[in-house]
Structure formats: structure tokens, C-alpha cells
Amino acid sequence: MLVEHTDVPPGMTYRQAARKVVAMCVSDFAAKGVRPDSFMVSLGLRKGVTQRQVEELSLGFRDAGREWRVGLVGGDTNEARELVIDCAMMGYAEKVVTRKGASPGDLLVVTGAFGLTAAGLKILTAGAKGSRAFARAATKSVLEPTPDLELGVALAPFLTSAMDSSDGLARSIHTLARASGVGFELDRLPVGTGVRGFAASNGLDADRLVLEGGEEYVIVGTVRRGRLRAAQIAAAKAGGMLTPIGTATSRPGKVVLETNDGARPIRDSGWTHLRGR
């Protein structure tokens, strides 16, 4: 469910918002290794909505339908005090990757870098500045998120657990830890290109951008150590990549980052609905 005041930052068009709500579902499907077939959309429209805005929404659904080859097969329309779009998606899979299959010794892996989306949001909402190229990439990651469905489907046979990082990297890792009854020891943070520089020049904490951002729509999961190589080849064939960032441990719920100064705990922080950060 996409809600205007929570999920539509300044600068996002209705077309992008419509595409985004489908992307949110596609991202969930990608992380579970499920190929979607079709989707339904319920719209809550403001009373003053214009013909143009409704057309923008329909273009966004068309964009999404073409991009991920899913058909819009139904839905509902209603009146609401702000734009609300709910998407329900249907699809098929032989195996669904859950959150609870990680075992101690498994490698923690991600399919992308983090921090860019949080930086983009700071640029759009808080006046932060970056180089032109960085700002373009960062805001694009917010306005036009691109979950990698083919990558998710290709990785499903290899992942012992996975989810998409819609509420941030730290929250995702803690969620997998709780669901699987393991802990995680990270040996590195998957910091996006340019994020440290952007953070420094705007007086922001780069680690927080990386750990607490959210809405990256990147897959966070685990693979058996001996399967990493095969999983990475499958990822490359699907046009993506898979980066190990740590190891599952037998200390349930404990998530730490190994640094030169020793192990630093990573808190279960990120976006919490009805509370914020």
C-alpha cells in the first residue's frame, strides 16, 4: 500500500508513484523468487484529482506492466483524503524463499549497494547537495526504484533465506536473524559509490544512510558457503551481482560489524510505521 504523505516524496510524479507501488510488490516477489503473472490495483483518489493525474497513474501502471511483464487484471476505485494505491500481485513459483532458512555458517549476501536511496531522499526532502551525477543517481533510485526480478528468480534456488530491504539494511538483517534463529557477523558494509563523500560533505553519518535508509528494493539473503560461487555465476548470467558481506552465527538475534576496533553491534533500527525513525 502506497500512501501519499508517507511514500510519495516531493518531486515524485503520479506516474512514478503508480509505477512505484507495483515495484514494491515486484521487489517482494523477486526476493521470494516468484515470477509475478498479474496484479490488481485499488485506488483512493482525492476529490480534486484531475483527469491528467488519473492518466498519469494509468501510464505508471502501464510502465510497470511492460517493465516486469505483469498484467493489470482488476481493482477498485474510491475517494480518499490523500492518494492511496494498493497493489495485490499474483504469481507462480516452484519454491518460495522464506525468511527462516538461514543456518549458522551461511554467508550473508546482498544484490546491490546501500545508501544511495537514503541520500536521494535527503536531497529531495532536506536540501542536501551532491555532485550532479551522484544527485541524479540518488534521486532516480528514490523516484524510479528498480527491483531486479530476473535476478531474484535466478537466485531463488541458491538462497536459504531472503527478503527485500524495504525498511532498511539493519532491519532486514535483524528480521532474517529473528526468523531463522541465527545471528550475523558482518565483515563489511555494502556502501554505495559516492555515499561516503556525500555524507561527509553534508554532515551526515554514512553508516546510518547505509544501514537505516530503506526502500532500496535490494535482496538481502543467505547462501550456503559452498554454493556462493554457483550463485554468483547465476546472478551474473541474470545481469546482476551477489556480494557476500558477512556470516550467519549461532548467537540468535546478535548482529555485529567486525571493525579494526573489534565487533560493533548493529541496532535493529530503520523505518517503523506510525513512529517513523
Add this chain to the structure above:
Amino acid sequence: MLVEHTDVPPGMTYRQAARKVVAMCVSDFAAKGVRPDSFMVSLGLRKGVTQRQVEELSLGFRDAGREWRVGLVGGDTNEARELVIDCAMMGYAEKVVTRKGASPGDLLVVTGAFGLTAAGLKILTAGAKGSRAFARAATKSVLEPTPDLELGVALAPFLTSAMDSSDGLARSIHTLARASGVGFELDRLPVGTGVRGFAASNGLDADRLVLEGGEEYVIVGTVRRGRLRAAQIAAAKAGGMLTPIGTATSRPGKVVLETNDGARPIRDSGWTHLRGR
């Protein structure tokens, strides 16, 4: 999609609202003859929502799940400026009854009477008064709508077209007429018990309560003339009833009511989102 300011009248509890949004989907399934299997729910909750209210919602979903034997299998939670509940339902059928199968000569049928829900809404929102028994029945029809799933499933083999009357009887009949390329000649209006008396004592137009109410969640459809008897027996076996109220004609889009003074046109009026009535 249920939206608080549009779909939750004064006097409706959160538990009833949650049950109602599932009832809205069940009603669609009943009219199509599809047995639902499971549903997903997306919630938009106000920032000040209480633990108690969230529990009420969960009780309403449980009520609905038990009543129509459907499982709540997933969903999403978000923050919104008013309560928004979106329900997506999945189910199975060998045949789906559409809106476009009516032929001239088919009988127009309904599975219930009309006017009670509109009366209930007048009682809840506009201070209208009725006898205690009538008021109880009328407000109950608003607060706890009861689509008849078993009846819909039993009738599916007989219906040539059908839909549920969520936007009112007149709108439903016109929609079937447009979709099927026929007209309809009504020989009677399916007026609910006590509705004429209630209308008279409150200075309201009974025909409008019957034709333009909405949210009755009654099935409006068509059957071949020679199949009426069999359809009525199937309805009775399912614990319901099927009442013929008119005939499909070969005058596309023309909907009239035969009266002692001749044919009176029935307008395509009812609830229109973003405009009201």
C-alpha cells in the same frame, strides 16, 4: 478498498469496518459464483490509532474469515490520514458469471429486497426515525452486511449475467444493460418490508431508497425464462430466494418500469465516486 470517510458511517465499529471490507469482496465473489479461498489485507492506519482499535480490526477479519471460510494469508501495514483497508481475495470457480451474457427475453432477477440499507443510512446519518424493529434491521444491514456466498455459488450455473448491487439497484441494472447490449422492462420494484412506511413517515421517496441506495450486496442478474424454476429451487436449497422483477428487451440501454400509468424510465442514478449522488 474501504475508506473511513466514505465507507464507515457513524455507529460502525472498527470490528464491523474490518468485517465489511471482506464482505465487499465476498459479495463480488458471490455474484460471480466464485468460492473464495483466501484474502490479503492492506491497512492504512492513522497515527493516533490505539492498540484497542487494531485489535478490533483483527477481530473483524477473524469474524469474516469464520463466516465465509476464507483465510487471511498476508497483507501490508502503512500510515494514512484516515483508516483505509484494502482487501484482495482469491478463489476458484469452474465458470465465472460475467455482466455481459443477458439476452432479450431473459428474466431480471434479484436475491433480496432493496431500500433497507438506504433507510439504515438515513437513520445513522440524517436522524430519520423508524419503528424499533425496522430501525434495528435497517441499521444492521448497513453495519453488518451479509452477502450470501452459498446462494451465489448455487446460482452460478443458472445466471446468464450478474453483479452485486454495491452502487444501487438502478446503477446495477443499467450496468448489466450496457454490458449485455440489452434493455430491461421492470414489472415491479423489489421493495423491502417496511420501506414504504418508513419513507412516508420521514418525507422520503421510497422509490429512490430502493433504486439509488447502494451497498445492499444483493445479486442482480438474469436467467433464461425456462430456467427460472430450477434456479429458484437451487436458491431455496441454498437457503435463499430468487425473485423475478422484469425482462430483458432488445432496446439497448433502455430501462423502464411498467406502471398503471405506462412505462416510466429508470435513470442510471446511484453512487458515483468523487461526485457523490
